[in-house]
Amino acid sequence: MTELQARLRLIRTESVGPQTYRRLMERFATANAALEALPSLARQGGRSAPLAIPTISAIERELADIARAGARLMMLGDADYPPYLAQLHDAPAVLALKGDAALLKSRAIAVVGARNASANGRRIAEDLAAGLAKAGVVVVSGLARGIDTAAHQGAMRTGRTIAAIAGGIDMIYPPENAALQEQIGRAHLLMAEAPIGTAPLARHFPKRNRIIAGLVSGIVVVEAAVKSGTMLTARLGVEAGREIFAVPGSPLDERCRGCNDLIRQGAHLTETIEDIFANLPDQPGKSMAFSVIQDGGLAEPVSAWQDAQADQAGLTRARRVITSLLGPTALPVDEIARHCQCSAAILATVLMELEIAGRIAFLPGNRVALLS
Template sequence: MTGNGVDWIALGLITAECPRIIPRLLSFFPDPADALRSTPEEFGRLGLAESQFKDILSGALLERADEETGLLRSMGGRAVGLGEPDYPALLKHIPDPPLALYCLGDPGAWNEPVVGIVGARKPSPYGRAVAENLARELAGRGLVVASGLAEGIDTRAHVGAMETGRTIAVLGTGLDTCYPRQNRRLAEKIAATGALITEFPFGSEPRGKHFPQRNRLISGLSLALVVVEASLKSGSLITAGLALEQNREVLAVPGAITSTLSSGTNALIQAGAKPVTRWQDVVEELPGSLRNMALESERCGPAEAAPRSGEEKRVWGCLGAGGPVHIDELASRADVPLPDLLAVLLDMELRGLVRQSPGKYYTRSL
């Protein structure tokens, strides 16, 4: 594809709110400059309604595109058009790639190996622990973690990834709007080490339809997508469906059959998604060279593989040399409520501190 950045931004000002016309536009106008100087008759032959192309024919689009690039420069960001060399390689091949991407941070992050992690906005302690630890382990082995900056699983995935590596947050707003507001500081940290990206121009507020659009970018950037917790009607299942349409690997974290938060992930597993119980399950689905690199790397040193919180230290102390301890007895000995204990044990298991045996018995693994 050809075309300069400003032309792609200009055309993207239209398609950001109507991505379904992207495939037809690209098939008819591989160069955005051709679309910007086209005629109503040509757009009519393409099958577009007048409301979809009248703004494309307006010279004001290029003026707006110049304004967008000026705003980007003022905040230290940049835009990359679909036909430019820095455009994400994987994203280029989805059916409806955004014509322009706005980026704050390092655009190089999106051309490193990316794994997406998504899930519920109001997760359980179990879900939060899984997301954070999975992201920490994957990022520490050279993979970039992509998510959507939402509350819950997205937030924990970003936080975990930044402890050991980099993360990409894909926004459903313009770069000048942080949603949710409480994640503003998190967004600043992500931009400092990874990247904030969006297809939406400045001034774009959070709208309901923006988030399914954003989700196709999370999956499109990723080699594999992991769903941590999701109900049957969750937006995360929409993302999983998009990932399958884009020929991405879809994995899911199993959960209790009594939990609504796990009904969606358990359904994905029933439908054929690979279950994830450790970071290696994700890495094993990556292309050969990446898989070998990540599996052979060892992130955790002795200092990292030690109990951290007071709860972890109590659990560690209860798992002495006396053999496996049942989870109910462990909850009583360590004085930790069972739901919290499950999250603590999962965290410790992911870090290689404890090992689970059949029947919910636990022992030290070090």
């Protein structure tokens, strides 16, 4: 089994999401080693039922399906993984790419907004995207109806665009954008985190939104209701340290209230591309993920894990203390560490065991909660 197959098998395993994947790679350095350790970790965490780990043949079928779709996989830790995206604590462990992956090396800005956009909103989005693309910026959006569609179309008039979609790389959505999606996948770049064949369900869109926020140095919002997926993208951008730009609109139009609210909170009021370029950071940030798992991982974290494994008495005590502390109310990991009074490696080992066993969940703010 190749390392690529092993990494895909690991991320497709029950109880292994993007954050767990990163922690496993930090500990074991290779996906093959992590896969071998999973059953033991789950048992130590109190799980009696076996983990659902995909077979090698299932992974081979998925890779064959991806190739037939004209796509390829990019894994977290690959040299060409987008550095901005890798900074996210929950950066996708695997992405399917169709088209020109070299676009991921260029400066990118997102243009997003309402699906039920007004004619003026669509025109503004298209013009801003065209101006950005003409200046050499890659325009990122989500291929949804309304503003997203206008942004892609504007960018394609003068330059390049990336579409991040919520379903599998082979799924057309919305149906009326079939030709646009095909053109982006052929001459620009289409990307998806969900496995091939996955329908774009509502629960997949927040994950798609974080990819959009992670790929770019700035997010331009053109029309958004206060409670909308677009506002979630903006919030994710704020959390990731991205610059937020918002086009103001009428307070009488529900589609504009989100933008006006963003401006009140400090987003850059945006009418032209000059407003955007005047407030962009000079360079993308350095990828933290590259220092974690590039080329299979680092020796020092693995050594620390081995030291923790050697201290069986410490692990036994920590398991008892930590499980007694945890409950349905999330606790910060720092607080758990204070009560446990154990090494960071032992704490991380016990939390990983519980996570793989499906007994705890890591929540935003580095907090942990016991699952029912």
